[in-house]
Amino acid sequence: xxxxxxxxxxxxxxxxxxxxxxxxxxxxxxxxxxxxxxxxxxxxxxxxxxxxxxxxxxxxxxxxxxxxxxxxxxxxxxxxxxxxxxxxxxxxxxxxxxxxxxxxxxxxxxxxxxxxxxxxxxxxxxxxxxxxxxxxxxxxxxxxxxxxxxxxxxxxxxxxxxxxxxxxxxxxxxxxxxxxxxxxxxxxxxxxxxxxxxxxxxxxxxxxxxxxxxxxxxxxxxxxxxxxxxxxxxxxxxxxxxxxxxxxxxxxxxxxxxxxxxxxxx
Amino acid sequence: xxxxxxxxxxxxxxxxxxxxxxxxxxxxxxxxxxxxxxxxxxxxxxxxxxxxxxxxxxxxxxxxxxxxxxxxxxxxxxxxxxxxxxxxxxxxxxxxxxxxxxxxxxxxxxxxxxxxxxxxxxxxxxxxxxxxxxxxxxxxxxxxxxxxxxxxxxxxxxxxxxxxxxxxxxxxxxxxxxxxxxxxxxxxxxxxxxxxxxxxxxxxxxxxxxxxxxxxxxxxxxxxxxxxxxxxxxxxxxxxxxxxxxxxxxxxxxxxxxxxxxxxxx
DNA sequence: CGAGCATTTGAGTCTCCTCAACCCGGGTGG
DNA sequence: CCACCCGGGTTGAGGAGACTCAAATGCTCG
Numbered sequence: 001x002x003x004x005x006x007x008x009x010x011x012x013x014x015x016x017x018x019x020x021x022x023x024x025x026x027x028x029x030x031x032x033x034x035x036x037x038x039x040x041x042x043x044x045x046x047x048x049x050x051x052x053x054x055x056x057x058x059x060x061x062x063x064x065x066x067x068x069x070x071x072x073x074x075x076x077x078x079x080x081x082x083x084x085x086x087x088x089x090x091x092x093x094x095x096x097x098x099x100x101x102x103x104x105x106x107x108x109x110x111x112x113x114x115x116x117x118x119x120x121x122x123x124x125x126x127x128x129x130x131x132x133x134x135x136x137x138x139x140x141x142x143x144x145x146x147x148x149x150x151x152x153x154x155x156x157x158x159x160x161x162x163x164x165x166x167x168x169x170x171x172x173x174x175x176x177x178x179x180x181x182x183x184x185x186x187x188x189x190x191x192x193x194x195x196x197x198x199x200x201x202x203x204x205x206x207x208x209x210x211x212x213x214x215x216x217x218x219x220x221x222x223x224x225x226x227x228x229x230x231x232x233x234x235x236x237x238x239x240x241x242x243x244x245x246x247x248x249x250x251x252x253x254x255x256x257x258x259x260x261x262x263x264x265x266x
Numbered sequence: 267x268x269x270x271x272x273x274x275x276x277x278x279x280x281x282x283x284x285x286x287x288x289x290x291x292x293x294x295x296x297x298x299x300x301x302x303x304x305x306x307x308x309x310x311x312x313x314x315x316x317x318x319x320x321x322x323x324x325x326x327x328x329x330x331x332x333x334x335x336x337x338x339x340x341x342x343x344x345x346x347x348x349x350x351x352x353x354x355x356x357x358x359x360x361x362x363x364x365x366x367x368x369x370x371x372x373x374x375x376x377x378x379x380x381x382x383x384x385x386x387x388x389x390x391x392x393x394x395x396x397x398x399x400x401x402x403x404x405x406x407x408x409x410x411x412x413x414x415x416x417x418x419x420x421x422x423x424x425x426x427x428x429x430x431x432x433x434x435x436x437x438x439x440x441x442x443x444x445x446x447x448x449x450x451x452x453x454x455x456x457x458x459x460x461x462x463x464x465x466x467x468x469x470x471x472x473x474x475x476x477x478x479x480x481x482x483x484x485x486x487x488x489x490x491x492x493x494x495x496x497x498x499x500x501x502x503x504x505x506x507x508x509x510x511x512x513x514x515x516x517x518x519x520x521x522x523x524x525x526x527x528x529x530x531x532x
Numbered sequence: 533c534g535a536g537c538a539t540t541t542g543a544g545t546c547t548c549c550t551c552a553a554c555c556c557g558g559g560t561g562g
Numbered sequence: 563c564c565a566c567c568c569g570g571g572t573t574g575a576g577g578a579g580a581c582t583c584a585a586a587t588g589c590t591c592g
Contacts, residue, residue, distance in 0.1 A: 065520075083428045086437075086516040091428040105421070108414045113421050113521040136406070143409035144402070148374045150416045155371070155379050157423035162349045162357040165430040165477030169580070202538065211431030216580055218540065234538080234589090250352040254331075255379040435548070468570065482548055484572065500570080533592100540587065547580080555572070562565085 020052040023075045024125045030099035031073070035145040044135050044142065050125040055118040057200075061102060062116035068106030070126045074098050077122030078200065082208070083114045092209035094156060095119070097184060104146055104153075107133055120200035152257045159255040164211040167250060169220045172210040174249030177230065181239055182253055193242040200235050224248075286318040289341045290391045296365035297339070301411040310401050310408065316391040321384040323466075327368060328382035334372030336392045340364050343388030344466065348474070349380045358475035360422060361385070363450060370412055370419075373399050386466035418523045425521040430477035433516060435486045438476040440515030443496065447505055448519055459508040466501050490514075 025046050032042040052075070055061055061072055061079055079102055081093040093114060096102050102116050107129045136143045156179075163175050180199060185192040207217040224230050229245050231238040239245055291312050298308040318341070321327055327338055327345055345368055347359040359380060362368050368382050373395045402409045422445075429441050446465060451458040473483040490496050495511050497504040505511055 081424070083424065085428060085432045089432045091432040093424045093427050105417045108410065108417055109421065109523050110525075111520060111523075113523070114424060137410065138406065140403045140406045140409055143406055143413060144374065147409060147413040147416060150413060150420060151371045151374055154416060154420040154423055155375065157420055157427060158347070158349065158359045158380060161359050161423060161426045161430060162351060164427060166351045166355045166357040204538080213581060214539085215541090215582085218538095219580095222540085254377060257375050257377075257379070259376075470570080479549060480570090481550085481572090485548095488572085535592085536590090538587100538589080541585085543583095545580105545582075547578105549578075550576085552575095553573085556570090558568090560565100560567080562563105 020075070020123075020125075023123070024050050024052070024073070027073055027075050027099045027125065031101065031149075032145070034099070035148050037145045038141060041139055041142045041145065044139055048127050048131050048135060050127045053124045053126050055122045055124060057118055057120050059118045059122075060115060061118060061122070061124065062106075062112050062114070064112050064115040066112050067110060068103060068112055068129060070128050071104060071106050071132055072102050073125040073127070074100050074102060075123040075125055078119040079116055079122055080119055080205065080209075081114055081116050090208045091211065092205060093160065094153070095180060095183075095209070101149065104150055107136070107146070119205070155255045155257055169210070169212050169216055170223070171249050172212065173206060173217065173220055174224065174229075174245050175251050176206065176210055176249075177232075177237060177239065178242075178246055178249050178251040178253075179256070181237060182256065182258075193239055195238070197237040197239075198235060199237045202234075286341070286389075286391075289389070290316050290318070290339070293339055293341050293365045293391065297367065297415075298411070300365070301414050303411045304407060307405055307408045307411065310405055314393050314397050314401060316393045319390045319392050321388045321390060323384060323386050325384045325388075326381060327384060327388070327390065328372075328378050328380070330378050330381040332378050333376060334369060334378055334395060336394050337370060337372050337398055338368050339391040339393070340366050340368060341389040341391055344385040345382050345388055346385055346471065346475075347380055347382050356474045357477065358471060359426065360419070361446060361449075361475070367415065370416055373402070373412070385471070421521045421523055435476070435478050435482055436489070437515050438478065439472060439483065439486055440490065440495075440511050441517050442472065442476055442515075443498075443503060443505065444508075444512055444515050444517040444519075445522070447503060448522065459505055461504070463503040463505075464501060465503045 028042060028045050031037075032045065037045075050073070053072075055077075062068065064083070074096060076098050078098070079096045081096070081102075082090050083093060084090050096116075103112075106112070136146060159179075163172050167175065181192045181195075181197050184197045184199070185195060203217050203221065204214045206212075206221070207214040210217065212220075221230075221232060224245075225232065229239070229241050229248075231240065245251075294311050295308060297303075298311065303311075316339070319338075321343075328334065330349070340362055342364050344364075345362045347362070347368075348356050349359060350356050362382075369378075372378070402412060425445075429438050433441065447458045447461075447463050450463045450465070451461060469483050469487065470480045472478075472487070473480040476483065478486070487496075487498060490511075491498065493510075495505070495507050495514075497506065511517075
């Protein structure tokens, strides 16, 4: 059925907006680099029929309980995964930034077991899951890249279980901030000390991500601030003492698998 | 480079023991069914050079920090994933039972970010990761099955984040027991009420899985027992009132994706 | 200037933790 | 055959971290 390679040229695939086309290509390139994808596989991705979409703050990208039909790649902005429990409390499960696919699980899982919302205003590139699945089925190395991405995501979930399960408020928050700072500063493996990290988080988001209440989160953040470890005000995080914060949060970046020895593929 | 199909016949692949050969084939068949794998892909899996290994209670299957060279499939017994935090406390991240691969992440991630130990005595089928990777790269539908397995695992991790993050002791334990009971009773989607579930868990395991202390876990289990909801003594769990326990634990089995609409493949 | 949201502060409470002792059944060795 | 030990379970008392409820502050935006 499927003949030859991907398709013909990336320039005919989307409607009009060349600006967003560039953005999509760039985001895919970034994703491909992180997952160690080869050039021709990247091209196959770029040839997919992405469409752009913008979501305002707190807008839903994925709704719990629905059956997904597409996958979304973040072009700009950030988003968070969340689940709501019986009494109405919310648990945030992960944060996602530019150049990340948010819902690859849509490809193979029948129903969304959680929701995803935009943290701030967010632009997305959306591709029908059938299109993505099709190319993945043709290209094993692409399938491995997807699998790899999902594995890293799983590793982060595991660390989050540990974070909310076995650390106190101070450590939980420190750990979260370490992770976010590191993931936001792409290439630098070490110590995002002193750099300003754009994080449109409210303290309530932090509370929901760490399994704490907003009030207690507030008090805990204040002590971190008073100790001169961090600055954290609306939308901006600065870590003044990376080593101290890392130690408080019991943070070890191995679980992020930022330079996993990904075996040859493609 | 890679010519033709898998290899030649499954009967020449392992040393001697026909009994364990059967066990391996059976476990793989079971896994293939769960992931919706087609017959020829299953055959390719069965042709891999698995070797058997037994691990005694609490023995390590995967060690944190090491570089994995193989993947393990549980033939009998059960295992748990765990991470240790700075102060020495342990968090259990998941439990695994027969016919499950425990460390598929070994295939693509460079270093183990957590450990896996046998819960009780455990027999494993071990395959070199390079062999697994090779066949996966040849067979896209197999890659998708691996990916699917990892996605479901990730969904379970997410629910665990919610469990330890946003539920009280009573609900956490109820939720955990619901999950374990359901996963242990394979085909039945509904209500493992009254059936005996073999679970070689100590209360300390339950505590470490739910982010509680052993003492508090003990007290909480006692109230569940006194209310006639469960029986739980060394190695045996019986759920007497499934609906009640499910309600207490805020348990919704959707996240297990037991009958996910897996798209056509293979 | 007021509305609305995020943050901050206070006071009282409760869940869950800590430390410690004790019980109990099974296995081992003298 | 009994004494002992050991791991898991149980119980008690006290304490602390985190929660709840409530109100006040500050900030941004219309």
